[in-house]
Amino acid sequence: MLEKMIFGRYVPGNSFVHRLDPRSKLLFVFLFIVAVFLANNTATYALLLAFTLLVISIARIRLYFLFNGLKPILFLIIFTLLMHFIFTKEGALLIDWKFLKIYEEGVRQGIYISIRFLVLVLMTTILTLTTSPISITDGMETLLNPLKRFKLPVHELALMMSISLRFIPTLMDETDKILKAQLARGSDLTSGTVKERIRAVVPLLVPLFVSAFKRAEDLAIAMEVRGYRGGEGRTRYRQLDWQWRDTVVIILFLVLVVALFWLRGGN
């Protein structure tokens, strides 16, 4: 189940989208999320959906892979759709079958909201599928850099994020080891009531926390002796490179916004 879940996972590749600078991707996704709320009629929603599908094809992500991985979220979207079908009672009556009454406005609203939700989930998933977590961190750090003036510890936040990302597999291994050690001592995590199972997790978490603190201390010492003194006067090994294709992305976004305004129905 978890292996199939692709929300937030990175799949290396070499497409146009993969090679984009993380800054342009982040900026695009952020602005796109805002722009999605411009849509208010069939034409604009169709445009959003078509645009998203275009991005998926440029990123060379197989649709089956994408939708299979997003199954849990698709269920949520279908659920919202049905809720709208059943509970919105406006417009002409479409179906009247025993106690079930479906109205035109319900169908319309349901489909609109679902497309909005779907497009948002797809876009953010494409971002994380095509950008390594460390590039996202780098991109965030540079994009947020102006906020340093307002005393926001941008460098520290980015470092925290990259260290957390780096330690996820290490701590996973550790959890696995502790789990096996506790199983060997007769702890039972898979049966019993919910309360018992929660209680069985405690002997797993305590050693994990203890070792995580030990690791943190070791890491802090290792960083200090290697001359880490905060972000001041530090140079960067990872360089971001804004290229023509990144400018193209931003122009594409502007075109999309203009089209949305043009197709948008007045209300």
Next chain:
Amino acid sequence: MKEILSLDHVSYSYESEDGVTRRAVDDVNFTVNDGEWIAIVGHNGSGKSTLAKLMIGLLFPEQGKVKVFLEELNADNLWEIRSDIGIVFQNPDNQFVGSTVQDDVAFALENNGIPFEEMVPRVHESLAQVNMEGFLDHEPHHLSGGQKQRVAIAGALAMRPKLLILDEATSMLDPQGRDEVIQVVDELKRTTGLTVISITHDLEEVLLADRVIVMNDGKLLLTGKPEEIFAHGDKLESIGLDLPFAARLSRSLRQAGVGIQGEHMTEEELVNELWTSHFNK
């Protein structure tokens, strides 16, 4: 010979939770010269890791002076001196800061404000020195312990240090990883003349050193060449250190009345002694 590091009547004590102070380092004196390989040995709690912390300025001595590159360590020159010392710690995972091999090697360079153009060749060069140049984009969890420690050494080398300290750097590795790391350090020492201080309780590692310092209960117990140290076999065993297998065997053979002469550190020496012993009679 140029002096790299010296400890002059250095003492340091920890206070444990129940308020008892324990001397971890007690009146220790020694000097390390340029190009030497020094091994500091002792069992757990003998004060050898505290020595490492004192050398790199993570701790300051209560009494005595720690001089690195002829300067006494203090809060002002600390960062400058540290940039000339490389140190590799025990746990391979807990000192890997970067998300990939090359990021980790570049970490100290970034901290010291080395420009990007200079970082790239330095990263490649130091990875080549530890035979890890093919692993630039590897993530730490896909590396073995020995590989991680070699990356840690590369990270230290990137700063072109004058002194490399290995603080139990091989103690968590499997025999193969340990051999890899020792080999890399041995070659570095031979090719670049780097000064190495290796803190260890592995007596096999000690054989490669020019000079050995044996610590016990915070005090300097013995110092000398490896052969001289291993001549005190009983003394080493009484403070909880294991002799290398060849040395143990050689001693047992002598005790059993086999006519061999002197101490033997390595298997090769012992084999040579044994197959020629008949003619030497």
